Amino acid sequence: MFQHGNSSFCASLIQTYSDLAKNGNASSTNVVVCLLGLSSRNFNFLLDGKLRPCAFSVVALSTILFAFILRLIPELLSQPWPIGYDTIYYARKITEDHVWSNMDIFVENSPLFYILIAPFTAFDNIFVVLKAAAPLLYALLCGAVFTYASHGLEYGPKRALVCSLIFALQLSALRISWDLFRNELGLIFMLLTFALLARFEGTRIQFALFGLLSTLASFSHEMVAALQLLVILNILTSKTLNKEISWRKLGALIVTFSPSITYVIFLTFWALSSPVRGPVKYEVSPFFDYIGSGPYQYSTYMELITELARLFLILFSPVLSIVLLGMRKRLQHINSFTVILLGLSFLPVISPHCSPAFSPRWMFMLAIPFSFYAGEGLSLLYETSRDYRTIRFFIVLLVLPSLIFIALPPNLSLLSLLQTEKTRQYLPSSMLSNTVPLQDIPHLLESLAFLKHIMNSSSLLITHEAFYDWALIALGSHINVTSSIKLDPFAEAESFAGSRREIYVISWTDPLRSWHGLKQPDDEFQLVFSSGPIGIYRYRRKDANNGPMTVEFGKAL
Numbered sequence: 261m262f263q264h265g266n267s268s269f270c271a272s273l274i275q276t277y278s279d280l281a282k283n284g285n286a287s288s289t290n291v292v293v294c295l296l297g298l299s300s301r302n303f304n305f306l307l308d309g310k311l312r313p314c315a316f317s318v319v320a321l322s323t324i325l326f327a328f329i330l331r332l333i334p335e336l337l338s339q340p341w342p343i344g345y346d347t348i349y350y351a352r353k354i355t356e357d358h359v360w361s362n363m364d365i366f367v368e369n370s371p372l373f374y375i376l377i378a379p380f381t382a383f384d385n386i387f388v389v390l391k392a393a394a395p396l397l398y399a400l401l402c403g404a405v406f407t408y409a410s411h412g413l414e415y416g417p418k419r420a421l422v423c424s425l426i427f428a429l430q431l432s433a434l435r436i437s438w439d440l441f442r443n444e445l446g447l448i449f450m451l452l453t454f455a456l457l458a459r460f461e462g463t464r465i466q467f468a469l470f471g472l473l474s475t476l477a478s479f480s481h482e483m484v485a486a487l488q489l490l491v492i493l494n495i496l497t498s499k500t501l502n503k504e505i506s507w508r509k510l511g512a513l514i515v516t517f518s519p520s521i522t523y524v525i526f527l528t529f530w531a532l533s534s535p536v537r538g539p540v541k542y543e544v545s546p547f548f549d550y551i552g553s554g555p556y557q558y559s560t561y562m563e564l565i566t567e568l569a570r571l572f573l574i575l576f577s578p579v580l581s582i583v584l585l586g587m588r589k590r591l592q593h594i595n596s597f598t599v600i601l602l603g604l605s606f607l608p609v610i611s612p613h614c615s616p617a618f619s620p621r622w623m624f625m626l627a628i629p630f631s632f633y634a635g636e637g638l639s640l641l642y643e644t645s646r647d648y649r650t651i652r653f654f655i656v657l658l659v660l661p662s663l664i665f666i667a668l669p670p671n672l673s674l675l676s677l678l679q680t681e682k683t684r685q686y687l688p689s690s691m692l693s694n695t696v697p698l699q700d701i702p703h704l705l706e707s708l709a710f711l712k713h714i715m716n717s718s719s720l721l722i723t724h725e726a727f728y729d730w731a732l733i734a735l736g737s738h739i740n741v742t743s744s745i746k747l748d749p750f751a752e753a754e755s756f757a758g759s760r761r762e763i764y765v766i767s768w769t770d771p772l773r774s775w776h777g778l779k780q781p782d783d784e785f786q787l788v789f790s791s792g793p794i795g796i797y798r799y800r801r802k803d804a805n806n807g808p809m810t811v812e813f814g815k816a817l
Contacts, residue, residue, distance in 0.1 A: 313665035344439025412458035446484030449477035484759035586637030695726035703792030708734035769795035
């Protein structure tokens, strides 16, 4: 973004540093410019500089602005295509007007994000709405981290800014922002709830805000609802034992918290009686067996341990040493917060045959407590040694993987060298992708346009989960589309051999460019259309006499 040796940029950094260190009256934009500098000298003012009280709002706005700009970068680089696995799922639900046409969403998922986004169903291009929502949500989440640091942990604006900056640059936080918008929304309200509870004095407005924020968090995401319940029960127990809160106020808080408790209990009973539905039509038990050969399973117990450890180290290696240093200081309620998240993340190791589905997703949320520990560790390192070289090394170690994750495509990302197919199920090698490579999307849309032309209500399209939501968006509800339960659409198509339907499968034609481990089909599948690496295959029954029909880029050969 900035050329080496640009004197105006250097002058801007120097002036910003001077304004903050001496007067505390720099603008939000200049603070962000300063934060983008990788020099430890520019970073030191956060630990040692002097800020006037009026600069608190400037620092808070700078946190939000920095996170917004950071998260906006991949959205601009990927223009006009969306990024994120679940983003395509959200787009499909919104275009189907899923919120009001299907009330099952209120029991299948925490519905707040869908309710907030529902007014935008009138937009012609819903992907533009989602691309705008992504940086906005990330900015608000980083603002919530700053709020909890300053009010919940009683940090000054400098240290709160350090923590929120570390959070914004962590791979795990960026992974959440990539497509887990419901999770992100829930974490925003949860952190605001925790910040309020830390300074709870028992006023009526505090009771009302506590009930409202905790309920909004629970109605945003199921995992956040469960996490919030466990952490708040721990906080209330601690405050009661330490006599920081009276029994009367405790009872009133529990009553105020009852909507969240009731919703978590309802979701628990519903999950026990119904399988967990993914974005596609395969289902898993809410208490999942992680050992097996199916989707999101591991062939052996040792592979499960290895892959979970691999995911953890990829996410947190840049900050792990400084986090361990910061753990020497006891942070109120953050220790229990961390233990709860670590336990939920690695529960499949303890109970591999019966653990909550998608447990590794809890690991992403460790970015929140780890940012506070890293802030403490960095402050301790600065106060004890003033070792600028180590601080500079930590900044580079934190920023470099994030820049790779944000700005480089999957085929150039160095993170892919550390990953396996199992870790890619949870963490992509680059933010510049969705369920398919961005460069393949025009070919995918052209292939789906061909299908829309030749398919009718009696035809059937079988897809891998990567293509499922794309197909539903492009083809509409009048064409039958199903997804492979075992994530192998060609094997799924053979199970329909007795059907009289015309069966089609969409996949990659080039094995070198194929994603998700999809293999080439056998001779029973005839390629009838191809555009770039994406092809449409028709299933030929053994007793059928289907004439050849091969089309490339819409032209008969």
